[in-house]
Amino acid sequence: xxxxxxxxxxxxxxxxxxxxxxxxxxxxxxxxxxxxxxxxxxxxxxxxxxxxxxxxxxxxxxxxxxxxxxxxxxxxxxxxxxxxxxxxxxxxxxxxxxxxxxxxxxxxxxxxxxxxxxxxxxxxxxxxxxxxxxxxxxxxxxxxxxxxxxxxxxxxxxxxxxxxxxxxxxxxxxxxxxxxxxxxxxxxxxxxxxxxxxxxxxxxxxxxxxxxxxxxxxxxxxxxxxxxxxxxxxxxxxxxxxxxxxxxxxxxxxxxxxxxxxxxxxxxxxxxxxxxxxxxxxxxxxxxxxxxxxxxxxxxxxxxxxxxxxxxxxxxxxxxxxxxxxxxx
Numbered sequence: 001x002x003x004x005x006x007x008x009x010x011x012x013x014x015x016x017x018x019x020x021x022x023x024x025x026x027x028x029x030x031x032x033x034x035x036x037x038x039x040x041x042x043x044x045x046x047x048x049x050x051x052x053x054x055x056x057x058x059x060x061x062x063x064x065x066x067x068x069x070x071x072x073x074x075x076x077x078x079x080x081x082x083x084x085x086x087x088x089x090x091x092x093x094x095x096x097x098x099x100x101x102x103x104x105x106x107x108x109x110x111x112x113x114x115x116x117x118x119x120x121x122x123x124x125x126x127x128x129x130x131x132x133x134x135x136x137x138x139x140x141x142x143x144x145x146x147x148x149x150x151x152x153x154x155x156x157x158x159x160x161x162x163x164x165x166x167x168x169x170x171x172x173x174x175x176x177x178x179x180x181x182x183x184x185x186x187x188x189x190x191x192x193x194x195x196x197x198x199x200x201x202x203x204x205x206x207x208x209x210x211x212x213x214x215x216x217x218x219x220x221x222x223x224x225x226x227x228x229x230x231x232x233x234x235x236x237x238x239x240x241x242x243x244x245x246x247x248x249x250x251x252x253x254x255x256x257x258x259x260x261x262x263x264x265x266x267x268x269x270x271x272x273x274x275x276x277x278x279x280x281x282x283x284x285x286x287x288x289x290x291x292x293x294x295x296x297x298x299x300x301x302x303x304x305x306x307x308x309x310x311x312x313x314x315x316x317x318x319x320x321x322x323x324x325x326x327x328x329x
């Protein structure tokens with residue numbers, strides 16, 4: 001956290017000479033983009049003085065936002081050096097923006113290309129040491145956003161947010177014990193299914209995205225649709241039946257009524273439903289004004305345990321790919 005505080009302090013001083021911070025953009029691809037969604041969601045909901053945007057790296061490169069310039073901060077994530085993301089850093093630098101690269105390696109091209117860089121843990125170390133649960137990419141991005149709010153807008157719940165990071169290790173450890181039997185049952189029940197739905201709202205839409213696109217499609221070669229709880233009743237619920245595997249991610253915070261509405265419907269018309277409820281898994285221990293921003297911090301690594309278990313049972317490693325890193329694309 002100390003390095004984050006230092007970087008944002010330097011950036012704050014920098015923007016004070018340029019007329020202030022007016023735009024913050026989050027830029028990445030795939031799971032790296034989804035990992036920054038809670039950070040973007042926080043700024044979008046809490047900031048009153050600057051605009052917040054989120055872009056796929058390649059779209060950012062080919063369709064630069066017109067506002068991008070001397071009053072812009074661009075935060076980009078790539079574990080190593082995704083070519084599109086490195087190019088996005090270069091484009092942002094050329095436009096006069098300040099860039100922060102989040103990366104899994106201190107010597108990566110992402111780190112060398114961005115003006116500032118932060119390194120995160122990119123393996124699943126938190127499964128053996130729960131104290132590391134807030135050292136992954138989404139947690140580093142979230143810490144950045146809280147610090148931006150604190151230094152640029154004197155965010156009133158900053159102390160509660162910092163306290164929350166210190167509490168997450170114990171919360172995750174306890175929650176992991178609670179799901180031990182559930183993840184085994186999930187693997188046994190769903191190992192042969194070909195199509196899934198993952199539903200969530202608020203910051204947990206990011207987890208729905210990662211579960212579908214990263215864990216199921218990329219790593220298990222299973223079709224999956226990420227569904228926003230608020231959009232479920234505007235089309236997707238017509239595919240619901242007693243056979244379709246559905247994972248519902250229920251969060252704490254202002255969008256929980258959306259998740260509860262989905263649950264009421266699923267209780268009537270679905271039979272194969274897996275629920276990960278942040279309230280039941282300990283997130284209520286956090287202060288009410290910041291808890292919703294930590295939904296993904298808890299649910300993301302917990303949900304991955306379910307898919308890891310299924311991968312082991314299927315003897316289909318999460319590291320296996322058909323095309324990624326193996327062919328030109």
